[in-house]
Amino acid sequence: MAVAKRKVRPLKPEEPAVEPERLLKFYRDMLLIRRFEEKAGQMYGMGLIGGFCHLYIGQEAVVVGVQAAVQKGDTIITSYRDHGHMLATGMDPKGVMAELTGRRGGYSRGKGGSMHMFSREQNFFGGHGIVGAQVPIGVGLGFAHRYRGNNLVSITYFGDGAVNQGQVYESFNMAALWKLPVVFVIENNRYGMGTSVTRSSASHDLYGRGAPFGIPGHQVDGMSVLAVSQAAEEALAHARGGKGPYILEMLTYRYRGHSMSDPAKYRSRDEVSRMRSEHDPIDQVRKRILDANIADETKLKEIDKEVKDLVTAAADFAQESPEPDPSELWTDVLAEA
Numbered sequence: 001m002a003v004a005k006r007k008v009r010p011l012k013p014e015e016p017a018v019e020p021e022r023l024l025k026f027y028r029d030m031l032l033i034r035r036f037e038e039k040a041g042q043m044y045g046m047g048l049i050g051g052f053c054h055l056y057i058g059q060e061a062v063v064v065g066v067q068a069a070v071q072k073g074d075t076i077i078t079s080y081r082d083h084g085h086m087l088a089t090g091m092d093p094k095g096v097m098a099e100l101t102g103r104r105g106g107y108s109r110g111k112g113g114s115m116h117m118f119s120r121e122q123n124f125f126g127g128h129g130i131v132g133a134q135v136p137i138g139v140g141l142g143f144a145h146r147y148r149g150n151n152l153v154s155i156t157y158f159g160d161g162a163v164n165q166g167q168v169y170e171s172f173n174m175a176a177l178w179k180l181p182v183v184f185v186i187e188n189n190r191y192g193m194g195t196s197v198t199r200s201s202a203s204h205d206l207y208g209r210g211a212p213f214g215i216p217g218h219q220v221d222g223m224s225v226l227a228v229s230q231a232a233e234e235a236l237a238h239a240r241g242g243k244g245p246y247i248l249e250m251l252t253y254r255y256r257g258h259s260m261s262d263p264a265k266y267r268s269r270d271e272v273s274r275m276r277s278e279h280d281p282i283d284q285v286r287k288r289i290l291d292a293n294i295a296d297e298t299k300l301k302e303i304d305k306e307v308k309d310l311v312t313a314a315a316d317f318a319q320e321s322p323e324p325d326p327s328e329l330w331t332d333v334l335a336e337a
Helices: 019-046 061-066 083-088 093-100 134-148 167-179 205-212 227-242 269-279 281-291 298-322 324-329
Strands: 075-076 152-158 181-190 217-221 245-251
Touching: 019 061, 019 083, 019 093, 019 227, 019 281, 019 298, 061 083, 061 152, 061 181, 061 227, 061 281, 075 134, 083 093, 093 298, 134 152, 134 181, 167 205, 167 217, 181 205, 181 227, 205 217, 205 245, 217 227, 227 245, 227 281, 281 298
Parallel strands: 075 152, 152 181, 181 245, 217 245
Antiparallel strands: none
16 A cells, blocks of 8 residues: 655745735735625624624635636535635625625525535535535545546645544545545644644644545645645646645634634634734735835735725625525426436
8 A cells, every 4th residue: 555645844934936916916815805704794793694604814825825726627615614715716706795695696696605605617616514525525526527537626625623524534535546636625724613623633733634545745834825825736736647636734723713603712812813913824925025025005005995895896786686586495406307
């Protein structure tokens, strides 16, 4: 049996060189997710968003960095903390916000809400509310790519809470056995709901969970969009090259509670403040842009205004969009061959 290569890398490597335009795009894309999620939190507080709502604030570098490395046609699937993934894949903020508010203009026509929306056009397959349920589906997408011989990859996101689920290891086994083109992205934000990963997992190097199946992987500073994009390029090249699956463990952090109903009393304010002040992914890129004279404060304010206008327009669209017609209760529930 092949022994998996577990690359132990420093979490603060020397960051790679990056083109100015790419750095500005990273900044803008992460800022869009941050502002969108802040607005979603406000709208939830106003009663405009019902059910559960899991915000992505703090984790923006993960999905922006990974999505920067994908190829057109690669498929994306994730769990319930998914708004950032939707925006990073190119889904319209208006359609995403309308779905959050349960309106007809949403991506699932108001029937999916925060956790269950899809975009076939953007190859985004959800948004899944059951912990770990998306991982077998992600492997299925990888199987479809191999079967069709289209040289595409399935990027399958899940969290540290899902990594202990049994179906994840069944998926690892199948992906490794058939050398499927799947990149498993573990978003380790350190807390599965309210429990620290150090209390819920016997082994804390989650990227090593694929070792018994011969799946290589390594740990990445998930608060650095540059480190993430570089690691994603390597992992995608591995999977696309016919070498089978790869695991990326992104060490990241969420600033808000598990969901909007979580007061997050299981961690200290000092811990959150320290992560914000020392490791914020957007601040890191902003500083690099200014230090390298890629853009000045005026240019960054213009980007901020553009992003805020997009988010405001999305919120307005969501509130103006009508609720679903009752006939929608009978659509998308049966496909006749």
